[in-house]
Amino acid sequence: MDPIDPWTGDGLCHLQELVNLPNERFAARVRVSTRTIANWRKQKRQILPRLAQRSLTELLDELPEPLQQKFRQAVQRGVPTPETTVSDLVTVASEDALLDVQRYSLDSASEVLETLSEDSAAIARGSRRTARQAFRAAQSVADQARQLIEKTHRPSLLSDLYVVVGQTNALMASSAFDLGHWDAADHIARAAAIYASMAGHSSLEAWVLGLQASMANWREEPDTALALLRKAQTIAPSGEPSVRVKYIAARSYALVGDIYGIQDTLQSAQDDVDRASSNKDPLSHYTGGEFAFGAARAAACAAAAWLDVGEGTQVVHQANAALEEMQALPAGRQSLSQISGTRIDLAAGRLLSRDRDGALEALRPVLSVPTSARNISLTGRLTRVKDILQSELWRSDAEAQEVADEVQDWLTTSSVGN
Incomplete structure (x- = not known):
């Protein structure tokens, strides 16, 4: 199935509901904290960071074809995909950089x-x-x-x-x-x-x-x-x-x-x-x-x-x-x-x-x-x-x-x- 471009908080909500996972388990699959998942769920039109988009696409690809099609239909009925602006791109790049720092520097928490x-x-x-x-x-x-x-x-x-x-x-x-x-x-x-x-x-x-x-x-x-x-x-x-x-x-x-x-x-x-x-x-x-x-x-x-x-x-x-x-x-x-x-x-x-x-x-x-x-x-x-x-x-x-x-x-x- 073609990847969602871009993934937003709305797409994340639809996918989580489809796989029927609570925030804790869904966060583990996406490789972020439960707090981050809860925050993204509240911001339906927010474009998600690059690494999160990759994880969500991987999870979607693991689903059977009927479920993927059901997801596509749910997204199409939902909030229209927002137009990507320069501001969006800058915001996503900034969040990507911050997530990278967190992910790869946890051993150097100080x-x-x-x-x-x-x-x-x-x-x-x-x-x-x-x-x-x-x-x-x-x-x-x-x-x-x-x-x-x-x-x-x-x-x-x-x-x-x-x-x-x-x-x-x-x-x-x-x-x-x-x-x-x-x-x-x-x-x-x-x-x-x-x-x-x-x-x-x-x-x-x-x-x-x-x-x-x-x-x-x-x-x-x-x-x-x-x-x-x-x-x-x-x-x-x-x-x-x-x-x-x-x-x-x-x-x-x-x-x-x-x-x-x-x-x-x-x-x-x-x-x-x-x-x-x-x-x-x-x-x-x-x-x-x-x-x-x-x-x-x-x-x-x-x-x-x-x-x-x-x-x-x-x-x-x-x-x-x-x-x-x-x-x-x-x-x-x-x-x-x-x-x-x-x-x-x-x-x-x-x-x-x-x-x-x-x-x-x-x-x-x-x-x-x-x-x-x-x-x-x-x-x-x-x-x-x-x-x-x-x-x-x-x-x-x-x-x-x-x-x-x-x-x-x-x-x-x-x-x-x-």
Whole structure:
């Protein structure tokens, strides 16, 4: 019988049903893990890697002719064979290469682990990736690490693999949140925290708790956020991990209108900054990227906290400080999302300070951000700017209302989460 070209998740499902094998036995025949089979079954139109296609063709060829014909008829009634695009070919080639590494390097599991750790760090540092790109890259590394976990029993290797899965799940949770999938982000973050705990990685666990607290702040649940941050503070190593927890807490205090809480927390965090320079936390300092929390993020976080309580002058001061730090980085390390978010907060602060022209100057670059690079954070921030523009403070200003219309157009044409 002619081979299926190409094999997809749909063809795999039909063949498995025809041979009537459970996932475990079918995975053994295809020479992949049961987790991989389950994943492929969910993605009916996905073109499968080259080695998997070869194994499936071999299994189909072993069947009697009547069963092969029955399979062909089932496939023809199913989902049409997708057109192979350049993107498909690149994706399949990438997956083939990764499967080859796994298959032929299992005797050198430590080498595979090293590759996965490097890939995880690269994703964390990939400031130019969109949220969707970051999610898919992190998911791929996490899947590979889980497959290796199923194949090894070495405690030291397992611990390091738990770190990789914890880090990539943390990055996936952050990306899912940016894409507007808040519930999924929370579930993935919980899994990340569990892996971090199993690995005994207190810095990663504290980072994930901080992420969960940030998501609670965005949902306007400051009490939930503060409960998570109290737990994070008990395990966060001194230095950047502890500083980050306190800056996130300042935002929580802002949401309940506690100005003294903001001041005290920011001052305590600033007192810890000196210790951050002497205590180099491996996750924030050496892995860095998304896991780092330097002066730029600290200032941006402070600006967001002051914005929640309407302190325009403080917002402008902190946002300008954050932008100066962010834009001092080499172009390849500058994050469009972070810079855009800070520009929006700067615009909001200037509007509260009655500086319409300065606000528009800050907003202009943001309004030209391509649709693919927009996320829930930018959308939420711009919604607040629109609300300020339409408030009593600016309602009678014709030029301000024109800007409000531009912002509304931006919000309308955004495709976050799609």
